[in-house]
Amino acid sequence: MKNLKSAILMGLVFEVLLLSCSAKTVKSAISNSSEITDSLAFINYFKVKMPIIKTPVFRKDTFDILKFGAKADGITLNTKSINDAIIACNKKGGGVVLISSGLWLTGPVELKSNVNLHLKRGAILLFTPDKSQYKLIEGNWEGKKAVRNQSPISGTNLENIAITGSGIIDGNGDVWRAVKKDKLTESQWKKLVASGGLLNADKRIWFPSDSYLKGDQTKDAGVIQPGKSLADYQDMKDFFRPNLMVLTNCKKVLLEDVTFQNSPAWGLHPLMCEDLTLKNLTVKNPWYAQNGDGVDIESCKNVMIEGSTFDVGDDGICIKSGRDEDGRKRGMPTENVIVRNNVVYHAHGGFVIGSEMSGGAKNLFVYKNSFIGTDIGLRFKTTRGRGGVVEKIYISDINMSDIAGEAILFDMYYMAKDPVPLAGEKADAPKVVLLPVTEETPQFKDFHIRNVVCNGAAKAIFIRGLPEINIQDIHFENIVIQSDKGVEISEASNVTFKNLSLLSTKTDHLIAVGNSKQISFNALKPLADFKTLLNLSGEKTSGVSISNSTIPAAKEKVTYSLGANSSSLTIK
Structure with a gap:
């Protein structure tokens, strides 16, 4: 035995x-x-079975790009030399394409099966600012088919591929991006405007070209209209910013040790891939980089993201599965994903699901991650029209500090705006209306979040569901959060808290519950004085309970509004 x-x-x-x-x-x-x-x-705690991710294996044959005519002078365009080396490696059965120390200027690189693109330490693969080198293609943007510029690195229908080594891949993203004035200092803004380009009507957004501005002002600019060819979009070419790396329908993929930085749009975008490992990466974008996500895993299966560092302009580690009808038709959830031992610095969210999640997401295992200075820590976002079900999400051992917004957020009213409003911006609460449930109605359910510590946030926890389908079956355990404001819950069902400790110092009420049912707090521990413990609102609010919590005069510190009454609360 x-x-x-x-x-x-x-x-x-x-x-x-x-x-x-x-x-x-x-x-x-x-x-x-x-x-x-x-x-x-x-x-053992969650009683789950995590996936086994297959990794690629390569022949030892090495193909040095120097032997294909490449020059590390920062001037020579090495597009042909690098791609010729990759093609030769593939044709010989695979192996390693070597990029040695040096500054290598290049246009788009297309990966091939059985090839490991290896960058030695000291190697900088710099993508050219000459946008004419990136042809327009029929690609994918934010979960829908769309016109895009060819990505600096791409691969489609490949197997057994890798990008490895301690080198740097730089997307030269500044030549592509629009920039908001409020995201720069005064001197940075003046320097940018003096460099060329043009401003919008209110002179608060800089555009790199007339071509970009035209695309920005054209509704659904990237949507491929019936009867139109790619040539019809040429006058808006600059608007279709590429993601730094796009891998589509690839199997057995390894990205290890490399630094990916300065992407025109998203950083890393694996789409419909299987058996994908991201290990010990560094992903960097300027904090002002619009859509400058770190990694967006979309409709992928069997994924590991481990030991990596993200410091970016939008979401850090993001899970997606297509947008609206396109995503539902694809019907490919992102599933069987392990995210562990990562650090996210500046980002709109540390670990994120959505908002393009129309194909669903399930079996996500997230643990031992740290978020430092992100706008939001754990960020789960969607909106009506998406559809899709996000479920079976397991999260443990998350450390956070200096979170600008919410430590933990569930929001089914995502409005495609920065999570923390910029100067002069106003984030109005959406109007709540009851709509019929259809295939366009998104769902968040079956989340398990435990062992979270956050030192500093504007708000501890925010949960905002839909009246037609609540956010439901969300379970928190061992949560300690220091924040300005406490917990806000609306349109949610069966949300449980066990060992919730809140140090909230700038709030009238520690916890607010609106139009929600079966909300329980077991061993609630307020760590600072508060005026009101609990505010219950809405006629639908019922089954709220507080147990095993030693709070003097708890009943006297509860307020009711908008139809809620004392029958909705039990204190044990």
Whole structure:
């Protein structure tokens, strides 16, 4: 019996090692007992089975781009040399395409199956600012088919591919982006305007060209209209900013150790890929970079994001699955994803789901991540029209500090604006109306969030569902948050809190519950004085309970409004 138990334990350990390690790092991972312990603790607590992610294997044959005519002088355009090396490697059965130390200017690079593009430390792969090198293609943008410029790095229908090494891949994104005045200092703004380009009517947004401005002012500019060809979009070409790397329908993909930076739009965009590993990456974009996401995993299956660092202009680590009808027709959820041991610095959200989640998302396992200075920590967003079901989300051991907005946010009224309003902007609350449930109605349910510590946020937790389908079955355990404001819940069902500690210092009421039912607080611990413990509002509010919480005069510190009354609350 003892031997059987040992064998089972070793099997679990081996499974964890397989899902977490590329072939070359299995040996070192075996000695990392803390990593194994963390993974087993997560598996045992949630009673889940995490995926095993297959990783690519390559021949040792090496194809040095120098032998194909490449020059590291920062002037020579090495597009042909690099792509010729990749093609030759592929035709010979695969191997390594080597980019040595140096500054390599290039146009778009197209990956091929069985090729590991390896950048040695000191290598900078710099993509040309000459936009004519990037042809217009029929691509994908924010979950829909759309006109785009060819991405600096791309691959379609490939298998067994990698980008590895300690080098840097730079997308030269500044030549592509529009920039808002409020995101720069006065001197930065003056320098940008003096560099060329043009301003919009109110002189608060800088555009790099007339072509970009025309696209910005054209409704649904990138939508491919019936009867039109790509040539018909040429006068708006600059508007269709490419993502730095797009991999479409690829299998067994490894991105390891590389720095990806300065993307024109999203950084890394795997679309409909399977068996994808992102390990020890650094992804950087300027904080003012519009749509400057770190990584957007869209409609992918069996994914590991591990040990990576993100400091970007939009969402950090984001899960997507298509937008509206296009996403529902595709019908490919993002599923079986492990996100662990990552750090996110500046970003709109640390770990994010949505808003393009129309194909759904499930079986996401997120643990041992840190968010420092993000606008929102855990950010889950959607809106009517999307449809899609997000469920079976397991999150544990999250550390946060200096969060500008909400530490944890669920919002089904996403409005495609910065989560923290800029100077002069106003974020009005949406008008709540009851609509019929259709295939366009999105759903968030079955989330499990535990062991979260946040030192500093504007608001602790914000949950805003829809009246026709509430956010439901959300479970929190062992949460400690220091914030200005506390917890706000509306249009939600079956939300449980166990061991919730709140240090909120700038709020009239610690917790607000509106038009929600079955909301329970077990072992609630206020860590600062408060005027009102709980505000209940709305005729639909019922089944709110507080138990195992020593709060003097708790009943006297509850207020009711908009039809809620004392029958909706139980204090034990």
